[in-house]
Amino acid sequence: MRRLSSLAILTLISFCLKSLYTRYEIIGSLEFGGAVVEVSFLFLLFLFLSLLKEKIAHFIYILLNITGSLLLIGAIMYFDYYNSIVTYKSLAQAGQIGDIRTSIFALFKLRYLLLFADLPFLFLYRKRKGLSFKIRRKTYLFLMAANILVIAWGFYKSTNIISEISQYETVGFFAYQFLEASAEKGLLGEDGEEVTPQLVNKIKPSSPKEDPQLNGIARNKNLIIIQLESVQSFLLNKQINNIEVTPNLNKLINEAFYFPHFYTQVGKGNTSDAEFLVNTSIYALGNEPMSTATAGKTLPSLPRHLRQAGYYSATFHANEISFWSRKEMYDALGFDEYFDQDYFGKEDFIAYGVSDEILYKKTIEKLAGFNGQKFYAHIIALSSHYPYDFPETKIAHTITLPDSFNGSIVGSYIKSVSYADFAFGLLLEELKAAGLYDDSVIVVYGDHQGVQTQNEKDTALVNDLVGHDYHSVLDHLNVPLIIKVPSATGGTIDTIGGLVDVYPTIANLLGLDIRDEIVFGTDLLNSKKNTVGIRFYAPTGTFVTKEYTFSPGKTRDSGKITLIENRNESPATPDSIKELNKILEFMKSSDAYIRSIE
Structure with a gap:
């Protein structure tokens, strides 16, 4: 009983x-x-x-x-x-x-x-x-x-x-x-075959051009990568009341390679996952921050490859190094040095660290002291972090918005991106003053989504900004990628890409041979087609091709496709289900690979 x-x-x-x-x-x-x-x-x-x-x-x-x-x-x-x-x-x-x-x-x-x-x-x-x-x-x-x-x-x-x-x-x-x-614990799945460069190239959902371009065009140039917190693409080249939201990023786009169809692929680690993806070309696991998943491992990475080419590498992050276990991740990635809050201090504090203005200023001071040593600097900007609260002293550096944006998250977000752009403009000027601008490959990307649409007002505002119903993938997860290459004219590249593609794209420009490395991304400057797998911010099984984005349904043979050209929606087709199975198998191989690394 x-x-x-x-x-x-x-x-x-x-x-x-x-x-x-x-x-x-x-x-x-x-x-x-x-x-x-x-x-x-x-x-x-x-x-x-x-x-x-x-x-x-x-x-x-x-x-x-x-x-x-x-x-x-x-x-x-x-x-x-x-x-x-x-x-x-x-x-x-x-x-x-x-x-x-x-x-x-x-x-x-x-x-x-x-x-x-x-x-x-x-x-x-x-x-x-x-x-x-x-x-x-x-x-x-x-x-x-x-x-x-x-x-x-x-x-x-x-x-x-x-x-x-x-x-x-x-x-x-x-x-x-x-x-x-x-x-x-593997109770619902089986182990696959060993992951090798040959296997990855065989199942990779992309195809390279027959005549690759720009290989080694930036050989021995410095590499500066700037990660912009929460910056999405829909605000680039956007005017509100005839005033540009991001005039400095827009100016750089005009003299660089610009990738308008580029998407975040971060997992639970969010900002730190973006750092991981860019430096390894390995998919984030989605259900675990990569900073903890890779602790104690020795990862094949961009910093390690550049060290072999004679580069010094450093990462610059204004928060404490313990935040999201970054020290363990930087050790795993093989950076020579890191600079965190101990270096930047707490002057002019915004969100999670010193303002982007101070971050950039102190970073340039460090880079200018290398005296001819080739370097790779990864700079993590933070000032445009949610919830987008700014001190009054910074408001003058942001765009003035119409009254309709008052009290909205969208308005606060736009101002944060506007400030991030202002500080970025100062960075470009400081690079030029230090003699580094013309001797460096400059890569700029957004780490993940930023705008929040949790009420009718914010939804209406963002719909008006993008000119259609705001899409959870095509708009929400679309982030910038801009690559300025010395002596190259640049232009708009329509290839679909994601964070996992940054490393191989840079490797081609710097003339790095990564054919024997396991990289899950593709060189976006030399790709005929590509499929970008996404998870965490969107359900696993979400992917984007040149023509459409796929959202998984309630079973493995169902889903919805949304055409990029006109946003028309329709049920999944046999070809899209076939592509779904390909990208799932590809991402599964990436997961198996990261688990196998010691």
Whole structure:
């Protein structure tokens, strides 16, 4: 005979309602089958807890309720920002909460407190004896078996789903964590063949031009790469009230190679993942920051290859080196030196470090002291980081916006990008003054998305800016890539590309031979076609080709394509499903490779 106390029943009902509320906040609907699996998982958990002594069980009910409510709020806010389902692995980054508290406060909404509305009542009720419900042993075993079967049915359905959001919709938040853990331990997949340069070139979803151009045109030139925080492409060459939002980036575009169809591919590590992708040409795992996934490894990388060519390499980041475990990642990438907050200080602090103005000024001071030594400098700008709060002293350096932008996230975002562009213009002038501009390959890219459209006003504003309905991939994940090459005229390159393609593109310009390296990207200056795989900010299985973007459906043989030319949508075609399977296999090989590196 088992007993379920009234506190257990009330807590279970409360927990189910909270989980369903979270499901509605994230997905926007309550699909019946998935909701049943979610409730069954929670019911099974409480059946197990009924085996404990009542006092212990009551304590666990309260603890679970508090902890679960916090996790569910975190899941909603995480999805608001990343458009991705949070997993248990994110707990490893809990120590970063203090550093990102301003972003957390900006995402919080008062209605989320509904998830705690029951706690005072349940906490007071826990000491009341109340009613208890007796469950006979046969009934108990039947309930256990029934719930296990429902959960197994949900897990079985999820095996034919590649989209994390659809998996969550199928099994619920807490069961999804078990699904993620099972996949991580290889319980739902098999090991493939050894990853070699030959295999990668064979399955790579791109094809090189027959007559490659510009090989070694910048041999022995310095390399300066600037990573712009949260800068998206739709603001480049954009005017508001006849004033350019990014005049300095626009000017550089006119004398450089510009890639308008370029997309972010970061995973959970976000900004640090962008650094990883650019320096390795390996896909980010998506469910784990690459700074932790690569800790202790020795990665084939751009800094290591340039060291063999006589270059000194350094990375410049105004935050503390411990943020997102960057020290471990920089060691894995093989940078000769790094400069962080200890070097830049805290003067003129914005967001997560000194202002971009100070970052660039102190970086140039360091680079100018190399006295002829060839160098590679990777500069990580931070001032345009969410939530885009600027001190009054910087407002004069930003674009003046119409009153319609007042009080909007879109308006704050535009001003942050405007300031980032202002500071970038100072960097270009300082490079010229130091005699470095004409002797360096200058690469500029955006690390990931930035604009938030969480209400009707912001949605309307951004739709008006882009001239159509803002697309979650073609607009949201489209970031700049600009490459200025000494002695080269430049021009617009229409090839589809992503962060994983930066390393091989630079290698060609510098004359680096990477044929024996495993690189998952392609040289964008010498590619006839390319397919860009994306995950994390979009469901796994999302990809972009020259003609369309593909969004996965609820099964492996379904999905939606959106034409780039006119944004028309249609169901997946057999050819797009074939391309889906190719890119999934390709990204799986990248994951296997990064796991195999010691």
